[in-house]
Amino acid sequence: MKILDTERLNLSIISLDDAAFYLELINDPSWIANISDKGIRTLEAARESILSGPVASQRTNGFSLYVVRRQDDNVAMGLCGLIKRDVLKNVDIGYAFLPGYAGQGYALEAAKAVVQYANAALGLAKLAAITSPSNQRSNHLLQKLGFILEEVLVLPGEERMTNLYGLTFTPRVI
Numbered sequence: 001m002k003i004l005d006t007e008r009l010n011l012s013i014i015s016l017d018d019a020a021f022y023l024e025l026i027n028d029p030s031w032i033a034n035i036s037d038k039g040i041r042t043l044e045a046a047r048e049s050i051l052s053g054p055v056a057s058q059r060t061n062g063f064s065l066y067v068v069r070r071q072d073d074n075v076a077m078g079l080c081g082l083i084k085r086d087v088l089k090n091v092d093i094g095y096a097f098l099p100g101y102a103g104q105g106y107a108l109e110a111a112k113a114v115v116q117y118a119n120a121a122l123g124l125a126k127l128a129a130i131t132s133p134s135n136q137r138s139n140h141l142l143q144k145l146g147f148i149l150e151e152v153l154v155l156p157g158e159e160r161m162t163n164l165y166g167l168t169f170t171p172r173v174i
Helices: 016-026 029-034 043-061 106-120 136-144
Strands: 002-005 009-013 065-070 076-083 092-097 126-131 148-154 161-168
Touching: 002 106, 009 043, 009 106, 016 043, 016 076, 029 092, 043 065, 043 076, 065 092, 065 106, 076 106, 092 106, 106 136, 126 136
Parallel strands: 092 126
Antiparallel strands: 002 009, 009 065, 065 076, 076 092, 126 161, 148 161
């Protein structure tokens, strides 16, 4: 089910049909280095992760990570969306793209749409974002979106340092 459209992209709810793409993305070296190694190595495990992660989040929270596809050829390039983590006070934005689609503005375009969606459609007052301090591309993208670095910390259950960003939306006057 489609959630958002941008000039070049469609963002839709992930489905079991996306398992091969999901498996490739989460096993990409940049995902493992900057996000985590989920230890998922089979299509069946990818399907289970889709169901217990994004599909469950969409059902419970009304949002999740969405598959980002190019409008012109419907190719799945990455994920971008919203996550509610127990270790963070606010909902956070997350994104990851296959390396062949890096540096073409897709992540920025998708993330801008998700930020607008979070505020306009979901009415969130603030968004968080977390990145590895060494992930320069991601840190730069968040700054372009208006996120402010609030803290560098080790999240509960983690061992490595994490940048915690925040973006507070201007209250709407009715």
